[in-house]
Every structure is written in C-alpha cells, then in structure tokens.
Amino acid sequence: MNTHWEDLQNQIDIIKKKSLYRKCVETSGIDFCSNDYLGLASNDELKEEFIKNARLHTTGSTASRLVKGHRKEMTTFEQNFSEFVGTEASLIVSTGYVANMGLIDTIADSQTIIFTDRLNHASILDGIRISGGIKKYYHHLDMDHLEFLLESISLEPNYSKKKKIIVSETLFSMDGDSPDLKRLMKIKRRFDCTLILDEAHALGVFGDSGRGMCFEQLESEEIKNIEESTKIYEREDKIRKEKEFINKRSVELSILDEKANSLVKESSSMIETNLKLRESLDSLKSRLNSRESELNTLSLSLDNQRKDIDAKLEALKYQELRINKIIKERSIDELLKVNNV
Numbered sequence: 001m002n003t004h005w006e007d008l009q010n011q012i013d014i015i016k017k018k019s020l021y022r023k024c025v026e027t028s029g030i031d032f033c034s035n036d037y038l039g040l041a042s043n044d045e046l047k048e049e050f051i052k053n054a055r056l057h058t059t060g061s062t063a064s065r066l067v068k069g070h071r072k073e074m075t076t077f078e079q080n081f082s083e084f085v086g087t088e089a090s091l092i093v094s095t096g097y098v099a100n101m102g103l104i105d106t107i108a109d110s111q112t113i114i115f116t117d118r119l120n121h122a123s124i125l126d127g128i129r130i131s132g133g134i135k136k137y138y139h140h141l142d143m144d145h146l147e148f149l150l151e152s153i154s155l156e157p158n159y160s161k162k163k164k165i166i167v168s169e170t171l172f173s174m175d176g177d178s179p180d181l182k183r184l185m186k187i188k189r190r191f192d193c194t195l196i197l198d199e200a201h202a203l204g205v206f207g208d209s210g211r212g213m214c215f216e217q218l219e220s221e222e223i224k225n226i227e228e229s230t231k232i233y234e235r236e237d238k239i240r241k242e243k244e245f246i247n248k249r250s251v252e253l254s255i256l257d258e259k260a261n262s263l264v265k266e267s268s269s270m271i272e273t274n275l276k277l278r279e280s281l282d283s284l285k286s287r288l289n290s291r292e293s294e295l296n297t298l299s300l301s302l303d304n305q306r307k308d309i310d311a312k313l314e315a316l317k318y319q320e321l322r323i324n325k326i327i328k329e330r331s332i333d334e335l336l337k338v339n340n341v
C-alpha cells in the first residue's frame with residue numbers, strides 16, 4: 001500500500017502527465033495581466049501613506065479583530081467605503097478570497113442552493129464548498145440557463161424550504177465580459193433569491209467615480225434591491241442575526257463569533273495594509289477624477305485633430321476636383337490643337 005506521500009506524488013505525476021502542472025514564475029516585461037488597473041500598487045502617494053502608518057502603528061494586527069486587532073480606523077474605513085458605494089454597512093477583510101469564503105459560509109448552509117456562474121472565481125467555489133450548500137452551475141453569463149435551473153428546482157417537493165443564492169462576478173477578468181445585471185435582478189426577484197455580486201475587478205474602474213459595475217448597469221433603486229434580498233431570512237432568529245451582520249454595523253461581536261470566522265478571526269497584516277487605503281479613498285476618487293479629466297482632454301485634442309484632418313481632407317478633395325477640371329480642360333485644348341480646330 002502506498003504511503004500518504006507516495007499518493008500525493010502520484011497525483012502530481014498524473015497532473016504533470018496531463019501537462020496541467022502549474023508553476024509560479026518571476027514576471028518580467030510589460031504588464032498585461034495584473035489586476036492593478038489603476039496602478040495603485042506603485043502609486044507614490046500610497047507608498048508614503050503605507051510607510052507613515054507602519055511607523056505610527058504595528059506592521060501586523062497582533063491578533064484577530066475579535067480579540068484585540070480591532071481599531072477605530074477600521075470602522076472609519078468601513079463607514080467611508082459604505083458612503084462611497086452607497087451601502088448600509090461594509091466589512092473590511094484582508095483579501096477578496098477571505099471575503100467570498102466568509103460571506104458565503106455565513107449566509108449559506110446545507111439547506112441552501114447556490115447558483116454559480118460556471119466561470120466564477122475559486123474563492124466563490126471554496127465558499128460554497130465550506131458552507132455545505134448545494135452547488136448548481138449555470139453556463140457562463142447564460143441567464144436563460146439560470147432561469148431554466150431555477151424553474152426546474154421550483155418543481156421539487158421541498159423547494160419552499162430551500163434558500164436560494166445566485167452568485168456572480170460583475171466583471172470576469174479573464175474575458176472582460178459581464179452579466180446582464182438588469183436581467184439578473186429580474187430573475188432574483190422572480191425566484192426570491194439572495195444575490196451576491198463580486199465587484200473585485202469592476203471597483204475603481206467601472207461606474208460613476210469607479211463605484212463598480214452595479215453603478216454602470218443599474219439605477220440606484222435597483223441597487224438598493226440587491227440588499228433587500230436578505231429579508232427572506234427574517235423569519236428565523238439565528239438567520240436574522242446573520243442579516244444584521246451583513247446589513248447593519250459590521251462589528252456585532254456575538255454574531256461574528258458565532259459564524260463569520262474567516263472574516264474576523266484572521267489576524268493578518270494584510271488588513272493593516274488595506275487600512276492604508278482609508279486615507280487613499282479620497283486620493284482614489286481624485287485619481288479617478290484626474291484620469292477622467294485626462295481622458296476628456298485627450299478626447300478633446302483627438303476631436304480637434306480629427307477636425308483638422310477633416311478640413312485637410314476637404315481641401316484635398318477641392319484640389320483634386322480642380323486638378324481634374326484642369327486636366328479635362330487641357331486635354332480638350334490639346335485635342336483641339338491636334339485636330340487643328
């Protein structure tokens with residue numbers, strides 16, 4: 001019988017045979033694949049802020065938020081962020097991976113059916129897995145297929161007892177495509193589902209002031225409706241608390257202690273890193289505004305250049321007409337001369 005390690009080695013060998021073995025390589029050359037779309041990672045202002053804060057506080061949180069890692073700056077950040085994206089509450093965590101795992105694990109259980117776009121990020125799939133929820137894939141961006149799956153499930157005997165969640169990214173980074181959010185909202189309402197939208201790649205880039213794809217595709221009333229979906233949980237006390245956790249102030253200690261482990265029990269220095277963005281939110285907004293005005297100037301100058309080119313083309317056409325006319329007249333003259341008329 002193989003040892004555990006021999007088994008693992010066999011698994012790796014099989015992966016290698018299928019040419020699916022993955023390796024991290026040091027990057028070089030021009031960056032066409034990072035998700036640092038706004039260049040914030042190398043922004044000097046942010047770097048300065050980061051160093052200043054590291055001197056002022058600790059480089060790590062020293063404990064989870066539940067123990068002693070919580071700081072008032074976190075609350076301030078969350079309030080600022082909520083204001084920015086127009087939500088009732090926010091919860092800052094170290095990474096998007098942790099956010100998806102914690103959120104889905106918190107609101108789903110074995111009685112929950114989770115409809116997930118086939119190409120959703122691994123963190124969403126891991127969240128579904130650890131929640132114990134029932135996973136149903138729908139074809140990438142295919143709202144007809146999603147609707148078909150929901151209709152089929154609504155015919156099952158225990159359907160009414162099941163909670164339903166639809167989860168999708170709003171911008172798929174690999175292909176750069178997006179779901180039809182208006183249609184997604186209609187489906188969510190029709191089947192009384194909770195809708196989770198992951199704005200990881202759209203925030204800062206799409207929507208008014210970079211507030212995300214929801215602001216690009218939906219009206220503000222529709223955006224409010226996304227949160228409204230948690231109301232289906234109000235009947236049960238335990239789940240009501242979870243609703244509070246998502247919608248109300250984020251530091252409801254008893255609730256967080258009970259469920260959202262990955263959100264408040266991490267003691268990662270990454271939260272500290274993210275906090276530096278608190279001061280940078282304004283800088284992000286002004287950066288977006290200045291990018292917008294840069295683009296406006298650019299498009300203005302392009303417009304002027306286009307007008308210039310149009311005018312030159314017009315002049316060239318006029319000259320061409322004149323030349324053609326001269327050639328025609330000359331050839332008539334020459335024809336007359338040759339024929340001695």
Ligand SMILES: Cc1ncc(COP(=O)(O)O)c(C=O)c1O
Pocket residue numbers: 035094095096097098100121123169173198200201
């Ligand atoms: C849609 C989506 N959600 C979540 C994540 C995870 O975010 P993080 O890299 O911050 O863990 C990613 C990572 O690229 C992502 O593409």
